Amino acid sequence: MNSASDELRYTKSHEWVRRLDDGSLEVGITGHAQELMGDMVYVDLPEVGTEVSAGDECGAVESVKAASEVYAPVGGEIVAVNEALADSPETVNQDPEGAGWLFRIRPGDPSEFDALLDGAAYRALVESESD
Amino acid sequence: MNRRTPLYEEHLAAGARMVDFSGWALPLHYGSQIAEHHQVRRDAGMFDVSHMTVVDLRGADVPAYLRLLLANNIDKLKRPGRALYSCMLNAQGGVLDDLIVYYLADGWYRLVVNAATRDKDLGWLSVTAEQFADVAVEPRDDLAMIAVQGPRARERTFAALGEALRDAAGDLAPFQAVRVGELFLARTGYTGEDGFEILLPARAAPFTWRMLGEAGVRPAGLGARDTLRLEAGLCLYGADMDETTTPLEAGLAWTVGWAPEDRRFIGRDVLERQKAEGLARVLLGLVLEGRGVLRNHQRVRCNGLGEGEVTSGGFGPTLGRAIALARLPAGVRPGRTCEVEVRGRPQPARVVKPPFVRQGRSLIDD
Numbered sequence: 001m002n003s004a005s006d007e008l009r010y011t012k013s014h015e016w017v018r019r020l021d022d023g024s025l026e027v028g029i030t031g032h033a034q035e036l037m038g039d040m041v042y043v044d045l046p047e048v049g050t051e052v053s054a055g056d057e058c059g060a061v062e063s064v065k066a067a068s069e070v071y072a073p074v075g076g077e078i079v080a081v082n083e084a085l086a087d088s089p090e091t092v093n094q095d096p097e098g099a100g101w102l103f104r105i106r107p108g109d110p111s112e113f114d115a116l117l118d119g120a121a122y123r124a125l126v127e128s129e130s131d
Numbered sequence: 132m133n134r135r136t137p138l139y140e141e142h143l144a145a146g147a148r149m150v151d152f153s154g155w156a157l158p159l160h161y162g163s164q165i166a167e168h169h170q171v172r173r174d175a176g177m178f179d180v181s182h183m184t185v186v187d188l189r190g191a192d193v194p195a196y197l198r199l200l201l202a203n204n205i206d207k208l209k210r211p212g213r214a215l216y217s218c219m220l221n222a223q224g225g226v227l228d229d230l231i232v233y234y235l236a237d238g239w240y241r242l243v244v245n246a247a248t249r250d251k252d253l254g255w256l257s258v259t260a261e262q263f264a265d266v267a268v269e270p271r272d273d274l275a276m277i278a279v280q281g282p283r284a285r286e287r288t289f290a291a292l293g294e295a296l297r298d299a300a301g302d303l304a305p306f307q308a309v310r311v312g313e314l315f316l317a318r319t320g321y322t323g324e325d326g327f328e329i330l331l332p333a334r335a336a337p338f339t340w341r342m343l344g345e346a347g348v349r350p351a352g353l354g355a356r357d358t359l360r361l362e363a364g365l366c367l368y369g370a371d372m373d374e375t376t377t378p379l380e381a382g383l384a385w386t387v388g389w390a391p392e393d394r395r396f397i398g399r400d401v402l403e404r405q406k407a408e409g410l411a412r413v414l415l416g417l418v419l420e421g422r423g424v425l426r427n428h429q430r431v432r433c434n435g436l437g438e439g440e441v442t443s444g445g446f447g448p449t450l451g452r453a454i455a456l457a458r459l460p461a462g463v464r465p466g467r468t469c470e471v472e473v474r475g476r477p478q479p480a481r482v483v484k485p486p487f488v489r490q491g492r493s494l495i496d497d
Protein backbone atom coordinates (compact mmCIF):
# COMPACT_ATOMS: atom_id res chain seq x y z
CA MET A 1 0.00 0.00 0.00
CA ASN A 2 1.44 3.35 -0.91
CA SER A 3 -1.23 5.75 0.24
CA ALA A 4 -0.16 7.49 3.40
CA SER A 5 -2.25 6.59 6.45
CA ASP A 6 -3.53 9.33 8.71
CA GLU A 7 -2.70 7.66 12.01
CA LEU A 8 0.96 7.37 11.11
CA ARG A 9 3.57 10.08 11.10
CA TYR A 10 6.40 10.28 8.62
CA THR A 11 9.92 11.56 8.11
CA LYS A 12 11.48 13.23 5.08
CA SER A 13 13.67 10.15 4.74
CA HIS A 14 10.61 7.96 4.14
CA GLU A 15 10.24 6.28 7.51
CA TRP A 16 6.79 5.90 9.05
CA VAL A 17 6.21 6.10 12.81
CA ARG A 18 3.32 4.59 14.76
CA ARG A 19 2.62 5.38 18.43
CA LEU A 20 1.85 2.18 20.32
CA ASP A 21 -0.38 1.90 23.39
CA ASP A 22 2.56 1.72 25.77
CA GLY A 23 3.95 5.01 24.42
CA SER A 24 6.78 3.42 22.46
CA LEU A 25 7.07 4.24 18.76
CA GLU A 26 7.18 1.60 16.03
CA VAL A 27 9.26 2.52 12.94
CA GLY A 28 9.57 1.17 9.42
CA ILE A 29 10.04 2.34 5.84
CA THR A 30 7.06 3.45 3.79
CA GLY A 31 5.34 1.67 0.92
CA HIS A 32 6.73 4.34 -1.37
CA ALA A 33 10.29 3.67 -0.19
CA GLN A 34 10.08 -0.09 -0.58
CA GLU A 35 8.66 0.28 -4.07
CA LEU A 36 11.54 2.52 -5.11
CA MET A 37 14.07 0.07 -3.71
CA GLY A 38 12.68 -3.18 -5.05
CA ASP A 39 13.09 -6.65 -3.55
CA MET A 40 14.85 -6.53 -0.16
CA VAL A 41 17.62 -9.00 0.49
CA TYR A 42 19.13 -7.82 3.80
CA VAL A 43 17.90 -5.80 6.71
CA ASP A 44 20.40 -4.45 9.25
CA LEU A 45 18.82 -3.58 12.58
CA PRO A 46 20.19 -1.63 15.53
CA GLU A 47 20.90 -3.35 18.82
CA VAL A 48 18.28 -3.33 21.54
CA GLY A 49 19.39 -0.94 24.24
CA THR A 50 21.10 1.52 21.89
CA GLU A 51 20.51 5.21 22.65
CA VAL A 52 19.90 7.30 19.55
CA SER A 53 19.17 10.92 18.69
CA ALA A 54 16.74 12.06 16.03
CA GLY A 55 18.43 11.75 12.64
CA ASP A 56 21.03 9.15 13.69
CA GLU A 57 21.66 6.24 11.38
CA CYS A 58 19.69 3.38 12.82
CA GLY A 59 20.11 0.37 10.59
CA ALA A 60 19.84 -0.12 6.84
CA VAL A 61 17.80 -1.94 4.24
CA GLU A 62 19.50 -3.42 1.21
CA SER A 63 17.71 -4.42 -1.95
CA VAL A 64 18.91 -5.98 -5.17
CA LYS A 65 19.09 -2.43 -6.48
CA ALA A 66 20.60 -0.33 -3.70
CA ALA A 67 21.33 0.06 0.00
CA SER A 68 19.59 2.70 2.05
CA GLU A 69 20.23 3.83 5.61
CA VAL A 70 17.31 4.04 8.02
CA TYR A 71 17.28 7.02 10.40
CA ALA A 72 15.90 7.37 13.91
CA PRO A 73 12.84 9.63 13.61
CA VAL A 74 13.12 10.76 17.25
CA GLY A 75 15.64 10.44 20.07
CA GLY A 76 15.33 7.63 22.59
CA GLU A 77 16.22 4.01 23.37
CA ILE A 78 15.76 1.04 21.02
CA VAL A 79 13.51 -1.36 22.93
CA ALA A 80 12.75 -3.96 20.26
CA VAL A 81 13.81 -5.02 16.77
CA ASN A 82 11.94 -7.18 14.25
CA GLU A 83 14.08 -10.31 14.26
CA ALA A 84 11.80 -12.14 11.82
CA LEU A 85 13.24 -9.98 9.03
CA ALA A 86 16.58 -11.80 9.19
CA ASP A 87 15.04 -14.81 7.47
CA SER A 88 12.32 -12.95 5.55
CA PRO A 89 13.53 -9.55 4.38
CA GLU A 90 10.81 -9.65 1.71
CA THR A 91 8.27 -8.88 4.46
CA VAL A 92 9.43 -5.27 4.18
CA ASN A 93 8.19 -5.28 0.57
CA GLN A 94 5.01 -7.25 1.23
CA ASP A 95 3.79 -5.40 4.33
CA PRO A 96 6.01 -2.37 4.86
CA GLU A 97 3.70 -0.63 7.33
CA GLY A 98 2.65 -3.73 9.28
CA ALA A 99 4.64 -6.94 9.64
CA GLY A 100 7.62 -5.21 7.99
CA TRP A 101 8.24 -2.92 10.99
CA LEU A 102 11.96 -2.50 11.73
CA PHE A 103 12.38 -1.40 15.35
CA ARG A 104 10.60 0.16 18.33
CA ILE A 105 11.92 3.11 20.24
CA ARG A 106 11.06 4.55 23.68
CA PRO A 107 11.10 8.29 22.97
CA GLY A 108 13.05 10.60 25.26
CA ASP A 109 10.89 13.58 24.30
CA PRO A 110 7.27 12.73 23.27
CA SER A 111 6.86 16.11 21.57
CA GLU A 112 9.33 15.07 18.85
CA PHE A 113 6.62 12.71 17.52
CA ASP A 114 4.17 15.60 17.07
CA ALA A 115 6.72 17.48 14.99
CA LEU A 116 6.87 14.72 12.38
CA LEU A 117 5.06 14.97 9.03
CA ASP A 118 1.40 13.98 9.00
CA GLY A 119 -0.20 11.93 6.21
CA ALA A 120 -1.06 14.91 4.04
CA ALA A 121 2.41 16.43 4.36
CA TYR A 122 4.02 13.10 3.50
CA ARG A 123 1.82 12.64 0.45
CA ALA A 124 2.80 16.11 -0.70
CA LEU A 125 6.48 15.26 -0.21
CA VAL A 126 6.17 12.09 -2.30
CA GLU A 127 4.42 13.99 -5.08
CA SER A 128 7.04 16.69 -5.15
CA GLU A 129 9.82 14.10 -5.35
CA SER A 130 8.31 12.19 -8.24
CA ASP A 131 8.75 14.99 -10.76
CA MET B 132 9.99 9.54 -25.40
CA ASN B 133 11.40 6.06 -25.45
CA ARG B 134 10.62 3.30 -27.92
CA ARG B 135 7.99 0.68 -27.24
CA THR B 136 8.12 -2.99 -28.16
CA PRO B 137 5.04 -4.73 -29.60
CA LEU B 138 4.42 -6.13 -26.10
CA TYR B 139 4.26 -2.76 -24.31
CA GLU B 140 0.52 -2.97 -23.59
CA GLU B 141 0.88 -6.55 -22.32
CA HIS B 142 3.44 -5.37 -19.77
CA LEU B 143 1.22 -2.58 -18.52
CA ALA B 144 -1.74 -4.96 -18.27
CA ALA B 145 0.38 -7.34 -16.18
CA GLY B 146 1.27 -4.59 -13.73
CA ALA B 147 4.87 -4.11 -14.82
CA ARG B 148 7.08 -1.44 -13.33
CA MET B 149 8.52 0.02 -16.54
CA VAL B 150 11.96 1.56 -16.87
CA ASP B 151 14.07 3.04 -19.63
CA PHE B 152 16.64 0.63 -21.02
CA SER B 153 18.82 1.95 -23.83
CA GLY B 154 15.98 4.17 -24.98
CA TRP B 155 13.33 1.44 -24.75
CA ALA B 156 10.43 1.21 -22.29
CA LEU B 157 10.80 -2.24 -20.74
CA PRO B 158 9.55 -4.03 -17.62
CA LEU B 159 11.95 -4.06 -14.68
CA HIS B 160 9.63 -6.49 -12.91
CA TYR B 161 5.95 -7.35 -12.54
CA GLY B 162 5.87 -7.29 -8.75
CA SER B 163 8.95 -9.13 -7.52
CA GLN B 164 12.13 -9.70 -9.52
CA ILE B 165 13.21 -12.37 -7.05
CA ALA B 166 10.01 -14.33 -7.56
CA GLU B 167 10.51 -14.05 -11.33
CA HIS B 168 14.09 -15.31 -10.99
CA HIS B 169 12.92 -18.37 -9.04
CA GLN B 170 10.16 -18.98 -11.58
CA VAL B 171 12.75 -19.26 -14.35
CA ARG B 172 15.05 -21.56 -12.39
CA ARG B 173 12.22 -23.84 -11.29
CA ASP B 174 9.67 -23.76 -14.13
CA ALA B 175 9.41 -21.26 -17.01
CA GLY B 176 9.45 -17.51 -17.45
CA MET B 177 9.30 -15.31 -20.53
CA PHE B 178 11.20 -12.14 -21.38
CA ASP B 179 10.34 -9.51 -23.97
CA VAL B 180 13.69 -9.05 -25.69
CA SER B 181 12.35 -7.28 -28.76
CA HIS B 182 14.71 -4.38 -28.08
CA MET B 183 17.66 -6.51 -29.21
CA THR B 184 18.97 -5.67 -32.68
CA VAL B 185 18.40 -8.35 -35.32
CA VAL B 186 20.40 -7.99 -38.53
CA ASP B 187 20.16 -10.24 -41.58
CA LEU B 188 23.21 -10.54 -43.80
CA ARG B 189 22.62 -11.71 -47.35
CA GLY B 190 24.90 -12.26 -50.28
CA ALA B 191 27.49 -14.60 -51.72
CA ASP B 192 30.31 -12.83 -49.86
CA VAL B 193 28.73 -13.05 -46.42
CA PRO B 194 30.84 -16.01 -45.21
CA ALA B 195 34.06 -14.23 -46.17
CA TYR B 196 32.75 -11.05 -44.53
CA LEU B 197 31.96 -12.85 -41.28
CA ARG B 198 35.36 -14.57 -41.27
CA LEU B 199 36.86 -11.09 -41.17
CA LEU B 200 34.35 -9.53 -38.82
CA LEU B 201 33.98 -12.08 -36.03
CA ALA B 202 36.48 -13.45 -33.53
CA ASN B 203 34.75 -16.82 -33.53
CA ASN B 204 34.85 -18.95 -36.67
CA ILE B 205 31.56 -19.28 -38.55
CA ASP B 206 32.89 -22.26 -40.45
CA LYS B 207 32.08 -24.22 -37.30
CA LEU B 208 28.46 -23.84 -38.42
CA LYS B 209 28.40 -26.82 -40.75
CA ARG B 210 24.68 -26.90 -41.43
CA PRO B 211 21.85 -24.39 -41.62
CA GLY B 212 20.19 -23.95 -38.25
CA ARG B 213 23.42 -23.85 -36.28
CA ALA B 214 24.41 -20.84 -34.18
CA LEU B 215 27.38 -19.67 -32.18
CA TYR B 216 28.32 -16.96 -29.70
CA SER B 217 31.06 -14.55 -30.73
CA CYS B 218 32.67 -11.24 -29.98
CA MET B 219 33.11 -8.62 -32.67
CA LEU B 220 36.39 -6.73 -32.25
CA ASN B 221 37.91 -3.46 -33.34
CA ALA B 222 41.43 -3.26 -34.73
CA GLN B 223 42.85 -2.89 -31.20
CA GLY B 224 41.30 -6.22 -30.19
CA GLY B 225 38.74 -4.44 -28.02
CA VAL B 226 35.20 -5.83 -27.90
CA LEU B 227 32.69 -3.80 -29.91
CA ASP B 228 29.87 -6.16 -28.97
CA ASP B 229 29.04 -9.77 -28.22
CA LEU B 230 26.43 -11.50 -30.33
CA ILE B 231 24.91 -14.71 -31.58
CA VAL B 232 25.27 -15.54 -35.27
CA TYR B 233 22.90 -17.98 -36.96
CA TYR B 234 23.54 -19.74 -40.26
CA LEU B 235 20.13 -19.76 -41.93
CA ALA B 236 20.84 -20.77 -45.55
CA ASP B 237 23.49 -20.38 -48.21
CA GLY B 238 24.36 -16.72 -48.33
CA TRP B 239 22.03 -15.89 -45.41
CA TYR B 240 23.18 -15.37 -41.84
CA ARG B 241 21.47 -13.59 -38.99
CA LEU B 242 23.09 -11.66 -36.13
CA VAL B 243 21.46 -10.74 -32.85
CA VAL B 244 23.39 -7.91 -31.22
CA ASN B 245 22.76 -5.72 -28.18
CA ALA B 246 20.25 -2.90 -28.06
CA ALA B 247 22.64 -0.43 -26.45
CA THR B 248 25.15 -0.80 -29.28
CA ARG B 249 22.70 -0.74 -32.17
CA ASP B 250 23.90 2.38 -33.96
CA LYS B 251 27.57 1.63 -33.43
CA ASP B 252 27.16 -1.95 -34.63
CA LEU B 253 25.11 -1.11 -37.70
CA GLY B 254 27.68 1.53 -38.66
CA TRP B 255 30.53 -0.93 -38.23
CA LEU B 256 28.73 -3.69 -40.14
CA SER B 257 28.00 -1.35 -43.05
CA VAL B 258 31.48 0.12 -43.28
CA THR B 259 33.10 -3.32 -43.15
CA ALA B 260 30.68 -4.60 -45.82
CA GLU B 261 32.03 -2.01 -48.26
CA GLN B 262 35.08 -4.17 -48.79
CA PHE B 263 32.92 -6.92 -50.27
CA ALA B 264 30.99 -6.99 -53.53
CA ASP B 265 27.98 -8.95 -52.38
CA VAL B 266 26.96 -8.31 -48.76
CA ALA B 267 23.63 -6.72 -47.88
CA VAL B 268 23.14 -5.61 -44.26
CA GLU B 269 19.44 -5.62 -43.38
CA PRO B 270 18.20 -4.65 -39.90
CA ARG B 271 15.05 -6.61 -39.09
CA ASP B 272 13.02 -4.08 -37.11
CA ASP B 273 9.87 -5.91 -38.20
CA LEU B 274 10.70 -8.76 -35.81
CA ALA B 275 9.90 -9.11 -32.11
CA MET B 276 11.67 -11.55 -29.78
CA ILE B 277 10.43 -13.54 -26.80
CA ALA B 278 12.80 -15.62 -24.68
CA VAL B 279 11.11 -18.51 -22.88
CA GLN B 280 13.51 -19.89 -20.29
CA GLY B 281 13.52 -22.55 -17.60
CA PRO B 282 13.52 -26.33 -17.18
CA ARG B 283 9.89 -26.47 -18.37
CA ALA B 284 10.23 -23.77 -21.02
CA ARG B 285 10.33 -25.99 -24.08
CA GLU B 286 7.50 -28.19 -22.90
CA ARG B 287 5.28 -25.22 -22.14
CA THR B 288 6.16 -23.58 -25.46
CA PHE B 289 4.97 -26.66 -27.35
CA ALA B 290 1.83 -26.82 -25.24
CA ALA B 291 1.15 -23.16 -26.01
CA LEU B 292 1.98 -23.01 -29.67
CA GLY B 293 1.04 -26.41 -31.01
CA GLU B 294 2.14 -29.86 -31.91
CA ALA B 295 3.47 -28.80 -35.32
CA LEU B 296 6.06 -26.84 -33.39
CA ARG B 297 7.03 -29.86 -31.32
CA ASP B 298 7.48 -31.92 -34.48
CA ALA B 299 9.72 -29.30 -36.04
CA ALA B 300 11.66 -28.11 -32.99
CA GLY B 301 11.44 -30.94 -30.49
CA ASP B 302 14.82 -32.34 -31.45
CA LEU B 303 16.74 -29.09 -31.58
CA ALA B 304 20.02 -29.31 -29.72
CA PRO B 305 21.36 -26.29 -27.81
CA PHE B 306 22.53 -23.57 -30.21
CA GLN B 307 20.38 -24.90 -33.01
CA ALA B 308 17.51 -23.06 -34.63
CA VAL B 309 14.67 -23.78 -37.03
CA ARG B 310 12.05 -21.80 -38.90
CA VAL B 311 8.46 -23.00 -38.40
CA GLY B 312 5.99 -20.92 -40.35
CA GLU B 313 6.45 -17.33 -39.22
CA LEU B 314 8.37 -18.29 -36.09
CA PHE B 315 12.12 -18.71 -35.77
CA LEU B 316 12.97 -20.82 -32.73
CA ALA B 317 16.48 -21.06 -31.36
CA ARG B 318 17.50 -23.18 -28.41
CA THR B 319 19.56 -20.36 -26.93
CA GLY B 320 19.24 -18.04 -23.96
CA TYR B 321 20.84 -15.76 -21.43
CA THR B 322 19.79 -17.36 -18.15
CA GLY B 323 21.80 -20.57 -17.81
CA GLU B 324 18.56 -22.53 -18.19
CA ASP B 325 17.14 -24.46 -21.13
CA GLY B 326 14.59 -22.81 -23.40
CA PHE B 327 13.98 -20.97 -26.63
CA GLU B 328 14.47 -17.54 -28.02
CA ILE B 329 11.63 -16.97 -30.47
CA LEU B 330 11.87 -14.43 -33.28
CA LEU B 331 8.54 -13.58 -34.83
CA PRO B 332 6.73 -10.84 -36.75
CA ALA B 333 5.91 -7.94 -34.47
CA ARG B 334 2.17 -8.23 -35.11
CA ALA B 335 2.17 -11.87 -33.92
CA ALA B 336 3.93 -11.07 -30.65
CA PRO B 337 1.00 -10.09 -28.40
CA PHE B 338 -1.01 -13.18 -29.30
CA THR B 339 1.99 -15.47 -28.87
CA TRP B 340 2.82 -13.88 -25.48
CA ARG B 341 -0.74 -14.46 -24.31
CA MET B 342 -0.78 -18.08 -25.49
CA LEU B 343 2.47 -18.70 -23.63
CA GLY B 344 0.93 -17.10 -20.55
CA GLU B 345 -2.05 -19.40 -20.77
CA ALA B 346 0.30 -22.37 -20.91
CA GLY B 347 1.74 -21.32 -17.57
CA VAL B 348 4.77 -19.27 -18.63
CA ARG B 349 5.02 -16.21 -16.40
CA PRO B 350 6.40 -12.84 -17.49
CA ALA B 351 9.85 -11.95 -16.14
CA GLY B 352 11.57 -8.58 -16.35
CA LEU B 353 15.00 -7.03 -16.67
CA GLY B 354 15.75 -7.37 -12.98
CA ALA B 355 15.41 -11.15 -13.08
CA ARG B 356 17.22 -11.28 -16.40
CA ASP B 357 20.25 -9.70 -14.79
CA THR B 358 20.35 -11.90 -11.68
CA LEU B 359 19.87 -15.02 -13.79
CA ARG B 360 22.65 -14.23 -16.24
CA LEU B 361 25.01 -13.21 -13.42
CA GLU B 362 24.49 -16.52 -11.61
CA ALA B 363 25.09 -18.26 -14.95
CA GLY B 364 28.41 -16.44 -15.32
CA LEU B 365 27.32 -14.75 -18.55
CA CYS B 366 28.94 -11.45 -19.49
CA LEU B 367 27.05 -8.21 -19.96
CA TYR B 368 28.47 -5.93 -22.64
CA GLY B 369 29.26 -2.53 -21.26
CA ALA B 370 29.88 -3.90 -17.78
CA ASP B 371 32.11 -7.01 -18.01
CA MET B 372 33.69 -6.04 -21.29
CA ASP B 373 33.80 -3.03 -23.57
CA GLU B 374 36.04 -1.54 -26.21
CA THR B 375 38.91 -1.27 -23.74
CA THR B 376 39.00 -5.01 -23.04
CA THR B 377 39.90 -7.93 -25.26
CA PRO B 378 37.91 -11.15 -25.06
CA LEU B 379 40.87 -12.71 -23.25
CA GLU B 380 40.51 -10.19 -20.44
CA ALA B 381 36.79 -10.93 -20.19
CA GLY B 382 37.00 -14.68 -19.71
CA LEU B 383 35.95 -15.19 -23.33
CA ALA B 384 39.05 -16.83 -24.77
CA TRP B 385 36.86 -19.86 -25.47
CA THR B 386 34.86 -17.82 -27.98
CA VAL B 387 37.88 -17.02 -30.12
CA GLY B 388 38.32 -19.29 -33.15
CA TRP B 389 42.09 -19.42 -33.46
CA ALA B 390 42.17 -22.09 -36.19
CA PRO B 391 42.94 -21.76 -39.04
CA GLU B 392 45.91 -19.47 -38.42
CA ASP B 393 45.45 -17.68 -41.72
CA ARG B 394 41.97 -16.41 -40.81
CA ARG B 395 43.09 -12.87 -40.00
CA PHE B 396 39.94 -11.54 -38.33
CA ILE B 397 39.91 -7.90 -37.18
CA GLY B 398 41.79 -7.61 -33.88
CA ARG B 399 43.57 -10.96 -34.19
CA ASP B 400 47.08 -9.45 -34.10
CA VAL B 401 46.47 -7.86 -30.72
CA LEU B 402 45.03 -11.06 -29.26
CA GLU B 403 48.03 -13.08 -30.45
CA ARG B 404 50.40 -10.59 -28.89
CA GLN B 405 48.45 -10.67 -25.63
CA LYS B 406 48.46 -14.44 -25.59
CA ALA B 407 52.22 -14.50 -26.16
CA GLU B 408 53.03 -11.88 -23.54
CA GLY B 409 50.58 -13.17 -20.95
CA LEU B 410 47.51 -11.39 -19.64
CA ALA B 411 47.70 -8.64 -17.05
CA ARG B 412 44.04 -8.96 -16.05
CA VAL B 413 41.50 -11.77 -15.90
CA LEU B 414 37.76 -11.99 -15.30
CA LEU B 415 36.73 -14.25 -12.41
CA GLY B 416 33.83 -14.65 -10.01
CA LEU B 417 33.51 -13.43 -6.42
CA VAL B 418 31.26 -14.74 -3.67
CA LEU B 419 30.74 -12.49 -0.69
CA GLU B 420 31.18 -14.51 2.46
CA GLY B 421 28.97 -12.38 4.70
CA ARG B 422 25.94 -10.14 4.38
CA GLY B 423 25.66 -7.37 1.84
CA VAL B 424 25.49 -6.94 -1.90
CA LEU B 425 28.35 -6.62 -4.36
CA ARG B 426 27.96 -3.74 -6.79
CA ASN B 427 29.60 -2.54 -9.99
CA HIS B 428 32.89 -0.67 -9.59
CA GLN B 429 33.61 -1.73 -6.01
CA ARG B 430 37.39 -1.99 -5.50
CA VAL B 431 38.88 -5.40 -4.92
CA ARG B 432 42.18 -5.89 -3.09
CA CYS B 433 44.11 -9.12 -3.62
CA ASN B 434 46.95 -9.19 -1.13
CA GLY B 435 50.30 -9.36 -2.81
CA LEU B 436 48.90 -9.21 -6.32
CA GLY B 437 47.32 -5.80 -6.60
CA GLU B 438 43.87 -4.37 -7.09
CA GLY B 439 40.91 -5.10 -9.30
CA GLU B 440 37.32 -3.99 -9.77
CA VAL B 441 33.85 -5.50 -9.68
CA THR B 442 32.47 -5.36 -13.23
CA SER B 443 29.02 -6.90 -12.54
CA GLY B 444 27.89 -7.03 -8.93
CA GLY B 445 24.64 -8.24 -7.51
CA PHE B 446 22.71 -10.70 -5.43
CA GLY B 447 22.06 -14.28 -6.56
CA PRO B 448 18.59 -15.33 -5.40
CA THR B 449 19.22 -19.02 -6.11
CA LEU B 450 22.39 -18.83 -4.01
CA GLY B 451 21.03 -16.52 -1.34
CA ARG B 452 24.27 -14.60 -1.46
CA ALA B 453 25.99 -11.71 -3.19
CA ILE B 454 28.08 -12.60 -6.23
CA ALA B 455 29.98 -10.71 -8.86
CA LEU B 456 32.16 -10.89 -11.90
CA ALA B 457 35.36 -8.94 -11.40
CA ARG B 458 38.44 -7.99 -13.32
CA LEU B 459 41.41 -9.04 -11.19
CA PRO B 460 45.19 -9.12 -11.46
CA ALA B 461 46.32 -12.08 -13.53
CA GLY B 462 47.96 -14.05 -10.68
CA VAL B 463 44.70 -14.42 -8.76
CA ARG B 464 43.38 -17.99 -8.69
CA PRO B 465 40.02 -19.47 -7.73
CA GLY B 466 39.90 -20.53 -4.10
CA ARG B 467 41.73 -17.56 -2.60
CA THR B 468 40.12 -14.70 -0.73
CA CYS B 469 40.20 -11.05 -1.74
CA GLU B 470 38.77 -8.01 0.00
CA VAL B 471 36.00 -6.00 -1.58
CA GLU B 472 35.20 -2.49 -0.43
CA VAL B 473 31.50 -2.78 0.33
CA ARG B 474 29.88 0.47 1.52
CA GLY B 475 33.19 1.80 2.71
CA ARG B 476 34.39 -1.32 4.56
CA PRO B 477 36.58 -4.21 3.37
CA GLN B 478 34.68 -7.51 3.24
CA PRO B 479 36.16 -10.91 2.41
CA ALA B 480 35.06 -12.51 -0.85
CA ARG B 481 36.04 -15.88 -2.24
CA VAL B 482 37.33 -16.07 -5.81
CA VAL B 483 35.59 -18.70 -7.96
CA LYS B 484 35.56 -19.74 -11.57
CA PRO B 485 32.14 -18.90 -13.03
CA PRO B 486 29.40 -20.06 -13.50
CA PHE B 487 27.91 -19.95 -10.02
CA VAL B 488 24.78 -21.94 -10.89
CA ARG B 489 24.11 -24.67 -13.44
CA GLN B 490 20.74 -26.33 -14.12
CA GLY B 491 19.23 -24.59 -11.14
CA ARG B 492 21.90 -25.81 -8.72
CA SER B 493 24.64 -23.95 -6.90
CA LEU B 494 28.16 -24.85 -8.02
CA ILE B 495 29.94 -22.86 -5.37
CA ASP B 496 28.93 -24.46 -2.17
CA ASP B 497 30.98 -25.13 0.75
